[in-house]
Amino acid sequence: MKDLLKFITCGSVDDGKSTLIGHILYDAKLLYADQKRALELDSKVGSRGGAIDYSLLLDGLMAEREQGITIDVAYRYFTTDNRSFIVADTPGHEEYTRNMAVGASFADLSIILIDAKQGVLVQTKRHARICELMGIKHFVFAINKMDLVGYSEERFIEIEKEVLKLQEELSLENIVTIPLCATEGDNVTSKSENTPWYNGMHLLEYLENVEVDDISEEGFYMPVQRVCRPDHTFRGFQGQIESGIINVGDEITALPSNEKVKVKSIHVTDKRVSEASKGQPVTIQLDKEVDVSRGCILLKGTDIKLSNSFTTEILWMDDSELICGKEYIVKIGTKMLSGIVTELKYKIDVNSGEHLNTQDLKKNEIAVCNILLSEKVAADEFTRHKNLGEFILIDRITNMTSACGVIKEISSHKENKADNIAFEFNDLQGRGDIFEEFYYNTESLSIYKYRPASKVYTIGDEIPVNGESYEYPESFDILILRDKIAISVRNRKISTIKSIDEYKYSNYKVINGRGFAIKANSQDQIEKLLDDRKNMSEGDFMEKWFDFETYRKVKFH
Template identity: 70%
Template sequence: MELLKFITCGSVDDGKSTLIGHILYDSKLLYADQKKALELESKVGSRDGAIDYSLLLDGLMAEREQGITIDVAYRYFTTDNRSFIVADTPGHEEYTRNMAVGASFADLAVILIDAKQGVLVQTRRHARICSLMGIKYFVFAVNKMDLVLYSKERFDTIQHQIKELVEELKLENVVIIPVSATEGDNVTTPSENIKWYDGPVLLEYLEKVDVTENKSEKGFYMPVQRVCRPNHTFRGFQGQIESGTIHVGDEVRILPGNEKAKVKSIHILDKEATEASKNRAVTIQLNREVDVSRGSVLFSEGEIGVTSSIEATLLWMDDERLETGKNYFVKIGTKLIPGTVTHIRNTIDVNTGVKKEASNLEKNEIAVCELKFADGIVVDTFSKHKTLGELILIDRITNMTSACGVVTQLYKGEEGLGKTVIDREIRSNWKGQRAITFELKESNIINLDFARRIERELSNRGRHTYLYIPENNEGIKEVVRHLNDAGIVVLMYVKKDFDSGIFNTNRAYKNNWFGDEITNLEDAADYIYKATGITEETTTVGDFI
């Protein structure tokens, strides 16, 4: 039986939980004890003893106390015609990131609109995020029609507002249905109160809609999740097929190495098969030894990119704001790699769509950003290959998800893609900094304590820094080069009469690279922090020669 994954979203108190609860109740999809418990709990609820269908979804105590949805509640249910997984997502702006998580898994969005209020800011926000997450099918359920006396004129007004929003966001496959979640009008059966509406009721549409017709991915591809080596004679590559069908004997290409091989065998669970299709978890054995590891991709036709720099549209989800130059783990497909947001091109107002320049990003804001990875990885635009074009950013310290987003552009021609040698550039990128040596020459301002305080301040800001104090000229060049090659920022403190001899004579900042205007610890630390940022130009003074 075909599965439909959908979400409900909209503003606070639009009736999302009530709507899904009513579907479950009317479709007789509850066990007897669940139904009895619902009826008993409703007697002490907010509806004067009438059944409160939202109680089936709002599971957290805080949700029931406040009458709002906070967490994403997932429910699985089956009718005679289809199986469903629904995510009931929160409506409050504070929980936008929760809603985005629900949208990331769905094929269809049911966006509720209060018939008394019409299209609101939060309606626009959720529609935009659903579109960003790749949802192509939308149902706008104009709810609480009973509170406007089932007025066709009111519905027509809201329908006009919705059509303007659809045109603005260029949404596809849109249906608008007037409903009453509490009274059951047009939820599972046609309403006697809304005879002027002749379209499908909500459940009927959900049972019949075909969400596969606009799938644009072509050909077979499978990101490798794991290399299976049960014995010395078998080497298989495990993962989920994201598109197409693969047969024994088919030729596949492997990225990032761009090698070719033929499929020797296909295994589904503990059985061998001659073919496998989309959404199947499989083990594929190839006819020759090739370089494949977690994060590699097997595919059969078309082109898939390999690059170390991309443009992506991000939804920032962290409580701490995004600053360019900070290092994160980036998860794309099955690959986890260090990466840095090198530039915020512009933010996008999630309510109006207006673009504006910005230097940072706050929670729940959307922006177009440029990212650079520590090495070349297999990636593609979201419009071509969904799994290889969606990403998350993970904070390297807290391990929390900081952002989610989609790839919109690949930057070609990057040097060092798929390097087998781990060099200074890769190590520096892993650390989210540029490996630079600064000479701290003893002066009236700079002493050893000053140098140590700079090292501590930079370390507190996340820079991997080492204070080096040479006693003579012997081996200085090699020591500093090795530290820089390890990706470390070197602060070399030297006495007034000591000449390290490691910088070109034409370097204006050989001895006092601060300039006379910098006379305190904070300014010095700021200067070095900015100069060692991965987003800075390579001509920054202080590079080791």
Template identity: 65%
Template sequence: MIGLLKFITCGSVDDGKSTLIGHILYDSKLLYTDQEEALELDSKVGSRGGKIDYSLLLDGLMAEREQGITIDVAYRYFTTEKRSFIVADTPGHEEYTRNMAVGASFADLAVILIDASQGVLVQTRRHARICALMGIRHFVFAVNKMDLVKYDQETFRKIEEQIKELQEELSLANVKIIPVSATEGDNVTTKSDNIPWYTGEPLLEYLETVDVREKSEEEGFYMPVQRVCRPNHTFRGFQGQIESGQISVGDEIVTLPSKEHAKVKSLLIGDKDAQTAEKGRPVTIQLDREVDVSRGCVLANKTELPVSKSFTATVLWMDDGELLPGKEYFVKIGTKEIPGIVTNIQYKIDVNTGEYIPANNLRKNEIAVCDVILQEEIVLDEFDDHKALGELILIDRITNMTSACGVIKNSEVDEETDLKCVFAHGKLKANGDIFEEFYYNMESMTVTKIKPSGKSYTIGDEIPVEGESYQYPDYFDVIVFRDKVAVQIRDRKVSAILPIEEYEYKGLPLINGRGFKILVDSKEKADKLFAELKEQGYKPGSEFFNRWLQFEAYRKIVFRDSIY
């Protein structure tokens, strides 16, 4: 028997997800006698004229049966002669997208149902996008209700082309397309005589044989520490699950983030000594010297793992309340839970079209790219490089509810892709942010920058020259280094936005894109500044900033007990 397969079923409302899994269980003789009798009895009062309603096996809540839709994630465990399975049947309705995302987070494969009479719908795209976001790499598109289109091959081929377009749009790998009828059983557990033009295997046979193991293993060994075990003064072991590679007695490891080196003195799998342990094993590791390691730290060997306190992530917002920049959450990455703040929403992603939309807030079931800053540096990485260190959830500090889930895109804040621009005119865009608020968080003892609403200003617009932590003069010029744009402010209004090469210094105060004073008071100094900027490719470093900029001229840091 090959390894356990964890998969999810998803699709639009009434596409037949529960019916499909119920039919697999029924046909495969995987029900107890009392379950089978109860199913047949319940079906007699259902909507199929006395025929068996296979969906009743999974729609367990009374509210689900009354509405005729799935509203919660139903997990089922079953085993055939060839494989063991865990399946999550998830809601199709948009209102329950977060429930569907929870089911997707555990799965290795997604079975996405498509109504043959309707083709690829908005919800199909939504669910495929979310499954890809949650790290699923294997997809089965089950074109269901083929009986309603009289098993027409041409109808199936048209839908097949739609799926291939979606596959290309989302860069989906390992896609299988199967025509089925969940109610009639065509191509569910056995090949259908009604669909002779389909030469592939039926759904269950494919699920029994598909290999979902990653073709490219993550680099090296790493294990997030779940618990420090100290039963007595002579033993100190670090417990966790190995997420990549293997480790053996005698191997040298590095502890992160403390970056200490030690050798493996002993390994325990359960209560048994072992010489080697590999990926997927829960293990206790004892080292040959004392090191600074606690829950949330990582033991690593032959791999480079970033240590950072800021990152950019793609998140699915799951809370009933809105996400607004500046609110503090507990951020859980790997085995580490730490206070953090969402400092900026770069843009929303339209889950139906994939379009990037500038945004100032986030509502339930929306997806966005956000910047997050943590209370201190921890071990984290991009999801594509080290999955266990690239997954995260945001936990509300008051209610302790999970507010969002997501994956890390960049292990440092990625401002290059931020769609917000403070100043724009024609093709000129300046992404500096002179309206950021600077707060000192008394609770976490950190300085945090909070981006404002994200409004863009163009020629003729009046700007806010005063905020909680900044106050600018009525007449000044803004030089946005990275974007090579100059903005002239006259009487609190934008009078010009021009390329930096066309700008001439007129003796007014100069401010950079963050609101820091530029120490220029003559044309000679201005010429020198711009010459250095050009020489450094308009991406100056700390030495340049220390020499040319002053923070406290127009800015201050506002103290707050906590940032909400």
């Protein structure tokens, strides 16, 4: 098979992305006769006054043809004498940025079109930033519509300077700039006489010859997609090898259990093989039974860690704003679990690259934030292991993708508990969700929690007993059962923090670590509460002992 290049076309709306790819297919004689005839007939009633409209080869939706813009991502496979290609033609309109991000996630190279009359626009910068975020290392900045500026070398140089400035801002590694005209074919599949001052390759020549290297990843690893058990004699683990080579007899590690096992057999489709390598979908049989299921990782010769906390860079794709503290589904590799954004560190201005302090994130905005997962998973920085360094956030109610992002840094803290510490004294620490706010989202018809910026309180500190959705007494006790500590609050100030074993009921109202009233008014009932916690199911226990509405409410938002 010829070397395959996967690339994406992007840029601002109406910069000529679909027209460019259509012209490559047409000029390189990569159309069947019926496709060519249909294109010529469609063009007669199209938007170019009868001239061939090459964009019609990719704009398949009726709405796209009527509006003259791309909405969906159009994938096309084609091959020349020198190379095979898969191209994703993506929409340029800001409204469809999420579609563009989907296309960028699969590509090795990006062609970013720039209108020669308009130059580099905000959407051009946004698309370049998203491509860089998705790990694309090779960029072609195609300066299109050169016919509208009289094929001016001066104008090309002006835009090239803007591109070089953008390259420096985003630290883009490999870029070229090519002047062209997608409608007339200048420098698309052959050199143009209209640009004698341009000495570089035409676009198709560059695409046929560019060398695109994958991220060099250490060792072997395979995220498990499926457990295959056709009968009681065989149990195999299926997935695609993301890095390295695996051989029968190799000792590998299963994460998160950290069990060591040996490879008993390897199957590619219906054939048994002795080895397999990166990119191959395989079934791996192990020499003994281990705790492995979908979302686990098989690895060898690499130091992938388990963590539940990351610093990430995300593109927000949801119509609703990001809510810190709201629970989302996080998908990393083949693993899906719940998680929250604990902190928005800063938002990135797509025009200037400036880091902006912010408390909110809206659709199509990019930000750096911290994410905390409900459990530790195998993950790594995007630059080290691509598949385990990229993720999506999914809204639990709508099941829509809210964001896509990459892991920039794995947090090194030792315990999950430290991320949510609210109370501390000597060696006692307590997680406290009593300051969380509860809101009802009138758009998604769902309840979500908002966690304010974390602060750790100790003896003598005054705590906020009133919030938008909670109101506690001036004096009360807090029993954080999961951390086995008791806190006394008197006149809004913390008077004691002690082990729950030392706690004695003292006629003050009692709440748990989540702000729910505890239905106990004597020492005997407190002891019964602690005993029931060991012997009852969590649901039955909470139903018996806790009341949400005493001190809390849900506020409309």
